[in-house]
Amino acid sequence: AAETAADSAVDTADPAVGLTHPPTRHHRLLAWVGEVAELTDPDQIVWCDGSRAEWERLTAELVAFGTLVPVPAKPDSFLARTDPTDVARVEERTFICSEDPEDAGPTNNWTAPDYMRETMTGLYRGSMRGRTMYVVPFCMGSLDADEPMFGVELTDSAYVAASMHIMTRMGTEVLAKMGSSADFVKCLHSVGAPLEPGQSDVPWPCNETKYISHFPGDREIWSFGSGYGGNSLLGKKCYALRIASAIGRDEGWMAEHMLILRLTSPEGRVYHVTGAFPSACGKTNLAMLEPTIPGWKVETLGDDIAWLRFGEDGRLWASNPEYGFFGVAPGTDYHTNPNAMRTIAKGHTLFTNVALTDDGDVWWEGMGEAPAHLIDWKGRDWTPDSEEPSSHPNSRFCTPIKQCPVLAEQYDDPRGVPIDAILFGGRRATTIPLVTQARDWVHGVYMGATLSSETTAAATGEVGVVRRDPMAMLPFIGYNAADYFGHWIAMGKAATDEALMPQVFYVNWFRRSEDGRFLWPGFGENSRVLKWVVERLEGRAEAVETPIGYCPTPAALDVDGLDLTEADLEAVLKVDPAEWAEEVPLVESWFARFGDRLPTVLWAELDALKQRLGTQ
Ligand code: GTP
Numbered sequence: 001a002a003e004t005a006a007d008s009a010v011d012t013a014d015p016a017v018g019l020t021h022p023p024t025r026h027h028r029l030l031a032w033v034g035e036v037a038e039l040t041d042p043d044q045i046v047w048c049d050g051s052r053a054e055w056e057r058l059t060a061e062l063v064a065f066g067t068l069v070p071v072p073a074k075p076d077s078f079l080a081r082t083d084p085t086d087v088a089r090v091e092e093r094t095f096i097c098s099e100d101p102e103d104a105g106p107t108n109n110w111t112a113p114d115y116m117r118e119t120m121t122g123l124y125r126g127s128m129r130g131r132t133m134y135v136v137p138f139c140m141g142s143l144d145a146d147e148p149m150f151g152v153e154l155t156d157s158a159y160v161a162a163s164m165h166i167m168t169r170m171g172t173e174v175l176a177k178m179g180s181s182a183d184f185v186k187c188l189h190s191v192g193a194p195l196e197p198g199q200s201d202v203p204w205p206c207n208e209t210k211y212i213s214h215f216p217g218d219r220e221i222w223s224f225g226s227g228y229g230g231n232s233l234l235g236k237k238c239y240a241l242r243i244a245s246a247i248g249r250d251e252g253w254m255a256e257h258m259l260i261l262r263l264t265s266p267e268g269r270v271y272h273v274t275g276a277f278p279s280a281c282g283k284t285n286l287a288m289l290e291p292t293i294p295g296w297k298v299e300t301l302g303d304d305i306a307w308l309r310f311g312e313d314g315r316l317w318a319s320n321p322e323y324g325f326f327g328v329a330p331g332t333d334y335h336t337n338p339n340a341m342r343t344i345a346k347g348h349t350l351f352t353n354v355a356l357t358d359d360g361d362v363w364w365e366g367m368g369e370a371p372a373h374l375i376d377w378k379g380r381d382w383t384p385d386s387e388e389p390s391s392h393p394n395s396r397f398c399t400p401i402k403q404c405p406v407l408a409e410q411y412d413d414p415r416g417v418p419i420d421a422i423l424f425g426g427r428r429a430t431t432i433p434l435v436t437q438a439r440d441w442v443h444g445v446y447m448g449a450t451l452s453s454e455t456t457a458a459a460t461g462e463v464g465v466v467r468r469d470p471m472a473m474l475p476f477i478g479y480n481a482a483d484y485f486g487h488w489i490a491m492g493k494a495a496t497d498e499a500l501m502p503q504v505f506y507v508n509w510f511r512r513s514e515d516g517r518f519l520w521p522g523f524g525e526n527s528r529v530l531k532w533v534v535e536r537l538e539g540r541a542e543a544v545e546t547p548i549g550y551c552p553t554p555a556a557l558d559v560d561g562l563d564l565t566e567a568d569l570e571a572v573l574k575v576d577p578a579e580w581a582e583e584v585p586l587v588e589s590w591f592a593r594f595g596d597r598l599p600t601v602l603w604a605e606l607d608a609l610k611q612r613l614g615t616q
């Protein structure tokens with residue numbers, strides 16, 4: 001039986017209660033908190049309650065430390081400037097520590113769990129000295145779920161604790177629901193910057209040595225050295241994608257890097273669409289899209305992560321485990337993503353690595369004309385003549401989902417919503433047409449498994465290089481990617497009727513003309529593609545069968561009132577056999593990486609494609 005919050009009638013605001021009067025009787029949790037405190041040696045332990053007062057205390061402390069700068073033009077909003085070396089996910093420092101290296105597969109970094117635990121235990125020893133250890137009980141997804149997905153993050157970063165207030169359901173309510181025995185994912189995080197007595201702190205403590213380690217066998221996450229969101233807000237990529245994907249494989253569901261939206265047609269018919277695009281390739285934008293075509297309505301359910309489970313009706317249902325948006329700032333403005341702007345305008349938002357205007361507001365590239373003077377993300381004076389952009393290309397806003405003006409009311413429904421269509425998409429200047437419909441589920445899995453995109457600033461490393469990013473999950477699959485493809489295929493087989501599975505489409509908003517322009521206007525105009533998708537679901541829209549799937553005829557796409565030349569429309573829809581012939585060997589070598597473990601039906605799909613292209 002769950003204990004009530006009254007059982008924990010202890011003043012959790014008093015840091016001294018840490019271990020002597022903890023606000024829970026959860027024995028395993030208490031034992032673990034004690035163990036970690038012993039190892040990391042923090043000055044004090046604070047159990048986070050998720051209250052308004054706690055948010056105010058955390059942000060005030062962070063302002064006093066110099067980690068946060070107030071953004072007075074927006075209510076209750078703050079800006080963090082990170083260490084310039086700690087600005088993105090570090091994929092080369094991210095590890096899947098399965099017992100068997102084969103279970104991590106060729107796309108993940110693997111280290112033996114015992115070795116990793118030993119190495120990181122050495123790093124954690126005394127790593128919280130001079131700091132506070134926050135205990136953050138949180139829940140991914142609705143607290144009303146049959147089996148709520150709990151986690152507890154222990155962190156020495158107040159920035160992380162404050163961000164978790166926005167991104168997750170957390171605090172007293174969660175602890176109460178956990179009772180004395182609920183399972184939870186252990187999430188340990190340290191910035192790795194202990195303070196000796198008298199040593200003064202820096203605004204953004206972090207460590208050159210970084211590890212983002214996952215132990216799928218024990219459902220555990222250990223993160224060290226970085227304060228950046230994707231590396232430190234452990235409920236997000238680490239739990240809700242990497243660990244959850246491994247749980248989903250075992251239990252018959254899926255954790256995906258997907259937006260979820262609710263679409264209503266002019267006739268009042270409702271559809272739910274998910275979209276898997278790699279980092280910084282348009283999920284947040286599509287999730288909040290404002291349709292440009294009359295009569296259509298889009299409502300947001302999630303912008304980054306979807307958990308997909310079969311419902312009692314045999315359909316696949318999607319729910320968003322998060323409680324906030326951690327969105328890419330540059331490129332976001334009232335023309336491209338007005339609903340994101342309205343969400344952050346309501347305040348209560350943490351910005352990271354954006355610029356500050358002279359009148360105390362935030363600014364970033366893509367937000368109209370640049371002001372004459374700014375303070376840039378490194379805290380320096382900036383003018384339009386400055387050499388570097390004012391905001392880091394991976395700067396972010398962290399804002400509560402409830403502030404989204406087009407939030408669908410089903411966002412907290414533990415069952416989620418039934419999915420009609422899955423969109424895969426990436427950033428490709430050539431080859432991939434605006435939209436293609438898969439022939440069937442397995443062909444859809446093939447499309448996802450071969451998804452490719454140009455790299456972005458969301459991860460450290462070179463930008464603009466084409467790489468395979470299967471299902472937009474390359475950095476987030478918590479096990480062997482070949483097994484993950486097998487799981488997708490198995491989900492199709494598990495369906496009581498394949499007709500109940502979502503239809504799969506592949507989109508590319510980023511195809512370019514020979515002179516380098518985007519051929520398609522994108523953003524709100526993507527509603528025209530959603531319309532074609534819906535009309536395909538309804539069996540009404542025209543398509544041509546091409547070697548790669550069904551594509552719209554130029555006439556089937558609603559381009560009414562759109563300023564687009566016929567030549568550009570043709571170019572953006574074009575399936576060029578010569579370009580596809582160049583793609584085939586890339587897919588071949590991609591598949592070859594998985595050896596015998598790759599499901600043979602995917603090789604069969606590639607062979608069929610080659611035959612249709614006439615390249616074999
Ligand atoms: P993560 O949050 O990192 O997983 O990325 P995301 O998929 O949510 O990407 P987001 O929607 O934030 O978009 C990233 C960048 O792509 C922004 O700079 C956008 O302005 C740009 N973008 C989004 N949609 C479109 C589009 O339809 N066309 C073009 N040209 N750019 C777009």
Ligand code: MN
Pocket residue numbers: 257278279280304
């Ligand atoms: Mn993402």
Ligand code: MN
Pocket residue numbers: 283284303304326327328
């Ligand atoms: Mn996003």
